[in-house]
Amino acid sequence: MSGARADVLALRPDDDVAVAVRELAAGDVVHVAGRDVTVAAAVPRGHKVALTDLATGAGVHKYGQVIGVATQPIRAGEHVHSHNLGYEEGHRDEALGGTHAELAVPDGPRPTFRGYRRADGRVGTRNYVAILTSVNCSASTARMIAARFTPEVLAAYPGVDGVIPLTHQSGCGLVPSSEGGRLLLRTLRGYAAHPNVGGLLVLGLGCEMVLTEQLTTPDGSGAFLGMPTTHVPGAPAPARTDPVLADLPADTVVESLTIQGEGGVRATVAAGVAAVERMLPLVAAREREECDVSELVLALNCGGSDGYSGITANPALGWASDRLVAYGAASVLAETPEVFGAEHLLTRRATRPETAQRLLDRIAWWKDYTRAGGGSLDNNPSPGNKAGGLTTILEKSLGAVAKGGRADLSAVYEYAERVAPHVGFAFMDTPGYDPVSVTGLVAGGANVVVFTTGRGSVFGCRPTPSIKVATNTPMYRAMSEDMDLDAGRIVDGTATVEEVGREIFDRILRVASGEQTVSEELAIDGQTIGAEEFVPWHVGAVT
Structure with a gap:
């Protein structure tokens, strides 16, 4: 599609419309699909112009597919949009397989990138300390903790991309075994175990339906998370013996707090800041290494x-x-x-x-x-x-x-x-x-x-x-x-x-x-x- 710029683009030979690549005015003549079409009225850039006459109820094609039906007669050159094009689901051939694309690997060296190899084999592209909240009630406290780690503070830890609060509006008021409860728990666990997270502080209130200890266990057993588990970079990664930690990479630095357990917001902010301060040197010591493109x-x-x-x-x-x-x-x-x-x-x-x-x-x-x-x-x-x-x-x-x-x-x-x-x-x-x-x-x-x-x-x-x-x-x-x-x-x-x-x-x-x-x-x-x-x-x- 390189070369001289056209006024409109017809994406398939049998399309009924073309896309305007500039503002079209009434009377403009555009050359498309081997014929000239006179624009009937202004057509904004990015909008569609009819290439042929269409009767009411006719299917309108773009990309070689039906995108709707004409809700009134449309003349070639007219602007085609909500005023004359309507939705109709119609029939689609939903074949269960049948096509196959051969994607050849290009000749030459395989591309690589420099990522963080985690103990579970996955590769991170960033190296964050995350403060993951189990419930909305701990959201403000998480933000207060993260706010202490300004760019000036983090300048001492150039290997850390940041300290981020991951807050949300749920975690209580829903049935944990329901579809919504399972979706939330799976999402929070996914972030807890994400390869771009090198250090994790799980922060809760203490009485919510989604407990802090549930966020790092594969089965949601709710066993107590306990004291932080740390791994010194360069040393063999220890096996996760606590089933609660089994779903996390062994080299993720993990701590958890609850506001009720610490005695309130001020005490929790102080304890959270101290927890992150303990994590930062360990997380900062991680180094990027050459990784194959297939790890993306x-x-x-x-x-x-x-x-x-x-x-x-x-x-x-x-x-x-x-x-x-x-x-x-x-x-x-x-x-x-x-x-x-x-x-x-x-x-x-x-x-x-x-x-x-x-x-x-x-x-x-x-x-x-x-x-x-x-x-x-x-x-x-x-x-x-x-x-x-x-x-x-x-x-x-x-x-x-x-x-x-x-x-x-x-x-x-x-x-x-x-x-x-x-x-x-x-x-x-x-x-x-x-x-x-x-x-x-x-x-x-x-x-x-x-x-x-x-x-x-x-x-x-x-x-x-x-x-x-x-x-x-x-x-x-x-x-x-x-x-x-x-x-x-x-x-x-x-x-x-x-x-x-x-x-x-x-x-x-x-x-x-x-x-x-x-x-x-x-x-x-x-x-x-x-x-x-x-x-x-x-x-x-x-x-």
């Missing part, structure tokens, strides 16, 4: 999508994802409500019928879930998405799945379920709401996130670095301090999908080795972006 677990996410998302940043990220999978790494797509309408493109790529069926089962669950809440899965795109040119959930989803490239679908995970190493391309069931979705992916072990955005989502997610890719050049220029890469050059005609994909791939390796993303570099009043985006998925009743 990439999270694929998008937010604030626009009409360019499916033709620039998402397919470029799909190229990078395929390259990682070819090398044996893991790459995980998510946001189930935002693959609805394009799930058939994923199920036919499944390596096993049961994998495809598991995705369809999750789609069915979501239909019931949204119906019970008085909504439906077609209650999307958002107002911002529509302003950017997306009209129906079908159109949005077809662009969103492009992040997953063309690799075979090897697994479907539940929310926050640990992702198997070297699993290849996989899917995780999450909401479409960005902070909740990425929280699940990070809990599953993602050590790098690539986040594409057309409207300008400023998303960070410590302890995992988030690389933000702009779908269009005007937004990238307007928000250059918040975006890492500009994929809009693809429609500008100055770069191809593969060229931008290579840039994303190379940036992933550099960030995994310690290069900061823009959200990590950003510091206002000593605060950086990322910890507040820890938002576990809440499902079910609050009692």
